[in-house]
Amino acid sequence: MNQGYCIAFEGIDGTGKSTHSNRLAQSLREKGYEVVVDHEPTNGPWGRKLRESAATGRLSSEQELEYFLNDRKQHVEELIQPSMAAGKIVILDRYYFSTMAYQGARGFDPVEIRKMNEEFAPVPDLVVIMDLTVDDALARIGARGDIANEFEKRDNLEKCREIFLGLVPEKFVRLVSSNAPEAEVSARIDTLVDQLLAD
Numbered sequence: 001m002n003q004g005y006c007i008a009f010e011g012i013d014g015t016g017k018s019t020h021s022n023r024l025a026q027s028l029r030e031k032g033y034e035v036v037v038d039h040e041p042t043n044g045p046w047g048r049k050l051r052e053s054a055a056t057g058r059l060s061s062e063q064e065l066e067y068f069l070n071d072r073k074q075h076v077e078e079l080i081q082p083s084m085a086a087g088k089i090v091i092l093d094r095y096y097f098s099t100m101a102y103q104g105a106r107g108f109d110p111v112e113i114r115k116m117n118e119e120f121a122p123v124p125d126l127v128v129i130m131d132l133t134v135d136d137a138l139a140r141i142g143a144r145g146d147i148a149n150e151f152e153k154r155d156n157l158e159k160c161r162e163i164f165l166g167l168v169p170e171k172f173v174r175l176v177s178s179n180a181p182e183a184e185v186s187a188r189i190d191t192l193v194d195q196l197l198a199d
Contacts, residue, residue, distance in 0.1 A: 004084035014137035046071035105159035
């Protein structure tokens with residue numbers, strides 16, 4: 001494999017992105033692939049500010065978008081591009097499609113946000129949109145003992161889900177329902193990734 005791959009897991013909160021991104025990484029490593037798995041916002045300085053804002057109160061929409069772009073530029077330069085150049089598979093728990101959704105829900109044009117990101121961020125080879133209804137997603141957030149943060153309010157999640165579902169016609173985007181047993185969801189994702197790597 002001369003050129004690496006980028007696989008992004010997207011969707012509203014509570015849909016299983018972290019679970020399945022990590023499970024996929026483990027599965028691919030067992031098959032002999034070199035895999036890097038990471039998340040956005042990152043643990044870098046811009047990402048930490050964004051994570052703190054989820055608990056303390058969201059930043060202004062302009063400032064929030066600026067922080068996400070700064071965080072992603074650093075992520076691309078320091079991890080994503082070098083890993084792909086080395087032939088590794090990069091698996092991301094959220095990428096710029098989440099910025100399109102969550103900042104789009106705050107009034108920005110998702111198309112413009114996409115253009116801004118694709119000026120510097122590699123377009124992923126596969127985007128897996130993990131989908132649940134907002135009611136089911138909020139129930140899962142509650143079941144794991146968490147309290148919905150500032151990014152997880154019902155109205156906000158409804159708008160975000162609508163933007164995510166609008167991406168489905170894209171040729172590299174696949175919708176996976178999270179409303180199924182975990183083993184079935186994993187098998188569906190494995191099939192999609194096997195097809196990608198075979199191509």
